[in-house]
Amino acid sequence: MMLSDRNSGSTSVNAFADRLADAGIWERAGARWSSAEKKTLICCRVVDETHDVKTFTLSAEEGLPFSFEPGQFVTISVEIGGQAVTRCYTISSPPTRPYTLSITVKRVPAGVVSNWLHDTLHPGSSLQVYGPSGVFTPSSHPTRKSLYLSAGSGITPLMSMTRAGYDLGLNRDVVFLHSARTPEDIIFRTELSQLSASANLLKVLHVCEGTGFEDNWKGPVGRLSLELLERQVPDFREREVFTCGPAGYMKSVRNILVEGGHDPDRYHQESFDIAAASADDGVTAAPALPCDVTTGVRHSFGVRLARSGRTFTMDDTETILAAARKAGVPVPSSCGQGLCGTCKTSVLEGDVDMQHNGGIRQREIDKGLRLLCCSRAKSDLVLDL
Ligand SMILES: Cc1cc2nc3c(=O)[nH]c(=O)nc-3n(C[C@H](O)[C@H](O)[C@H](O)COP(=O)(O)OP(=O)(O)OC[C@H]3O[C@@H](n4cnc5c(N)ncnc54)[C@H](O)[C@@H]3O)c2cc1C
Ligand code: FES
Structure with a gap:
C-alpha cells in the first residue's frame, strides 16, 4: 500500500500505513476479528x-x-x-x-x-x-507534522498513535497538547514525559484548568485558547490536527482553529460524547432533519418488528433507533453515531435514508442491513427485530 504524503508532495516510502503494512499488521486486520x-x-x-x-x-x-x-x-x-x-x-x-x-x-x-x-x-x-x-487513524491522513489535541479520556486514541509511532521508530514531528482539569487528572503523564524525552520530535504539553494539589505546576493554567496555541505551537497551521475529547472541548478547538486560519480539511476528530450530539433522547447523534423543506410536512410511517410482532409509528425527522426507544423497544446500541455497528439490523421491507460514519460495510448494505442509529424512515418499514 502506498500513500501519498501531503507534506512532502511525494509518495512516501516511510508513511505510517506503509510501515505498519510492512510489518504485516494491516493484512492481518479484520481477517481475524471483525x-x-x-x-x-x-x-x-x-x-x-x-x-x-x-x-x-x-x-x-x-x-x-x-x-x-x-x-x-x-x-x-x-x-x-x-x-x-x-x-x-x-x-x-x-x-x-x-x-x-x-x-x-x-x-x-x-x-x-x-x-x-x-x-x-x-x-x-x-x-x-x-x-x-473506526476511521480516526493517522493512516487515513498521512503527514509529517501532526498536532494531537485531547482532553480528559479523549487522550486514548492519540496515545495509541503516539505509542505506535514510537515503537515503529517513526521520526515524525508531533506536538501532543493535552487538556486536563488538574495535574492529578493527567492520564499517561509519566509515560508521555518519558516518550518525549527519548523521541526528539515528540513535544508533549499539558494545559490544566487549575493546579489542584500540585503547588509547583509549571505548565499553562486555563483552557486551550488561540493565544496559548500561537505561543506553544506557533506552526500549528502547518500541522494535520487530530482531536478527541468532550463535545464542548472539540467545538471550542474547531472555533480556535478556524479563527487561527487552520485549514479545516486538515482537521480530524473523534467524539466520545453521545449525548452532546443527541437529537432527542441522548442516543441519536445524527442531527434531526427538518420537515419536508418543500411542503413543511412531517411524514409519519409505520414500523413493524418481524420477530416480536410489535409495531410503532415514527416520523421522518427522527432516527429509527430513537423512535424504537420512545416506543419502549430495546435495540442494542452504543456509539449512536453510525460508527460501531452495534445497532446493525436487517430492513426486511421499506426504504431508509442512512448517513453512517463507517460502521457498516458496502456488502452488508447490499444484503439489506442498516444502522438504526443513523437511519430515518422513507416509507413504512419491517425490521428483523
Ligand atoms: C468511539 C468511542 C470511543 C470511546 N472511547 C472511550 C475511551 O477510550 N475511554 C472512555 O472512558 N470512554 C470512551 N468512550 C465513552 C464510552 O463509550 C461511554 O460512553 C462512557 O464510558 C460512559 O458510559 P457509561 O455506561 O458509564 O455511562 P452511561 O450510563 O451511558 O451514562 C453517561 C452519562 O449520562 C448520564 N445518564 C445516563 N442515563 C441518564 C438518564 N436517563 N438521564 C440523565 N442522565 C443520564 C450519566 O449520569 C452519565 O453522566 C468512547 C465512546 C465512543 C463513542
Ligand atoms: S450505535 Fe454505533 S453504529 Fe449505531
Whole structure:
C-alpha cells in the first residue's frame, strides 16, 4: 500500500500505513476479528492511571495477536441487571504490541458500564468484545507534522498513535497538547514525559484548568485558547490536527482553529460524547432533519418488528433507533453515531435514508442491513427485530 504524503508532495516510502503494512499488521486486520464478531477476552492487568481512570489490559483466550489501527475502538458487551449493555472504548495500546489490547476507562458519575468495569473487572475475569472499528487513524491522513489535541479520556486514541509511532521508530514531528482539569487528572503523564524525552520530535504539553494539589505546576493554567496555541505551537497551521475529547472541548478547538486560519480539511476528530450530539433522547447523534423543506410536512410511517410482532409509528425527522426507544423497544446500541455497528439490523421491507460514519460495510448494505442509529424512515418499514 502506498500513500501519498501531503507534506512532502511525494509518495512516501516511510508513511505510517506503509510501515505498519510492512510489518504485516494491516493484512492481518479484520481477517481475524471483525467488528461484527464477538470474542471472549481475558483481563490480565488493571492499572490505576488517575483517581478515576483505569487501564484494563486484555488478551485473547487462544493467545493470538490482535490487529487494529491506532485510533480504532472496540465495542464491549456486558450483562448488567440481566440486560446486555454495549459501549465503545478506544484501544489505548498500540498495534505494535499485538498480544494484548488495552482500554482506558474514565469512571463517569452514575455511568452504567464505566462503573461496572471499574468495580467488577479484575485480572482473570472475562469480557465480551466486538472487533476493532473506526476511521480516526493517522493512516487515513498521512503527514509529517501532526498536532494531537485531547482532553480528559479523549487522550486514548492519540496515545495509541503516539505509542505506535514510537515503537515503529517513526521520526515524525508531533506536538501532543493535552487538556486536563488538574495535574492529578493527567492520564499517561509519566509515560508521555518519558516518550518525549527519548523521541526528539515528540513535544508533549499539558494545559490544566487549575493546579489542584500540585503547588509547583509549571505548565499553562486555563483552557486551550488561540493565544496559548500561537505561543506553544506557533506552526500549528502547518500541522494535520487530530482531536478527541468532550463535545464542548472539540467545538471550542474547531472555533480556535478556524479563527487561527487552520485549514479545516486538515482537521480530524473523534467524539466520545453521545449525548452532546443527541437529537432527542441522548442516543441519536445524527442531527434531526427538518420537515419536508418543500411542503413543511412531517411524514409519519409505520414500523413493524418481524420477530416480536410489535409495531410503532415514527416520523421522518427522527432516527429509527430513537423512535424504537420512545416506543419502549430495546435495540442494542452504543456509539449512536453510525460508527460501531452495534445497532446493525436487517430492513426486511421499506426504504431508509442512512448517513453512517463507517460502521457498516458496502456488502452488508447490499444484503439489506442498516444502522438504526443513523437511519430515518422513507416509507413504512419491517425490521428483523
Ligand atoms: C468511539 C468511542 C470511543 C470511546 N472511547 C472511550 C475511551 O477510550 N475511554 C472512555 O472512558 N470512554 C470512551 N468512550 C465513552 C464510552 O463509550 C461511554 O460512553 C462512557 O464510558 C460512559 O458510559 P457509561 O455506561 O458509564 O455511562 P452511561 O450510563 O451511558 O451514562 C453517561 C452519562 O449520562 C448520564 N445518564 C445516563 N442515563 C441518564 C438518564 N436517563 N438521564 C440523565 N442522565 C443520564 C450519566 O449520569 C452519565 O453522566 C468512547 C465512546 C465512543 C463513542
Ligand atoms: S450505535 Fe454505533 S453504529 Fe449505531
